[in-house]
Amino acid sequence: AQALTHGSADDAKAALNLIDCIADDFASFTADGAYDTLAIYDASAARGAAVIVPPSRSATSSRQQRSRSSVRDGTIMRVKDIVRRQWKKESGYHQQARVENTFFRYKTIVGPRLRARHSKSQKAEAIIACNILNRMTGLGMPESFAVGA
Numbered sequence: 001a002q003a004l005t006h007g008s009a010d011d012a013k014a015a016l017n018l019i020d021c022i023a024d025d026f027a028s029f030t031a032d033g034a035y036d037t038l039a040i041y042d043a044s045a046a047r048g049a050a051v052i053v054p055p056s057r058s059a060t061s062s063r064q065q066r067s068r069s070s071v072r073d074g075t076i077m078r079v080k081d082i083v084r085r086q087w088k089k090e091s092g093y094h095q096q097a098r099v100e101n102t103f104f105r106y107k108t109i110v111g112p113r114l115r116a117r118h119s120k121s122q123k124a125e126a127i128i129a130c131n132i133l134n135r136m137t138g139l140g141m142p143e144s145f146a147v148g149a
Helices: 011-021 038-046 070-082 084-091 093-109 119-139
Strands: 028-030 050-052
Touching: 011 038, 028 038, 028 093, 038 050, 038 070, 050 070, 070 084, 084 093, 093 119
Parallel strands: 028 050
Antiparallel strands: none
């Protein structure tokens, strides 16, 4: 699923449309804090997916006993119990860094903006660029390691 949106688009709303476009169930939905909405939790749960989204630092548990957001409440409580950094390791959230790195590569290799003027051409340009990055990634990724302590 894919969508080309304006820079001011609501990420969570765009994601809901993308979730609807996916035909099969999926194992997890991993994203940054901009996607910490009940709608994302509900849509993902309906597809059998775990949600791996860090709650905002000011997030509070729902006051209702049988809340629709019991999974989100569990995440909030777990983050408070073991600290945010440990939750990210435990939940596998650090995999999301690969996505951020891919966007960095896209902007570095392809450029920070689209060159086409019309929306159909912009969509084609973005798809071609993504296919190029997927091909490059498929050929192999560099091995990297931390230096120093």
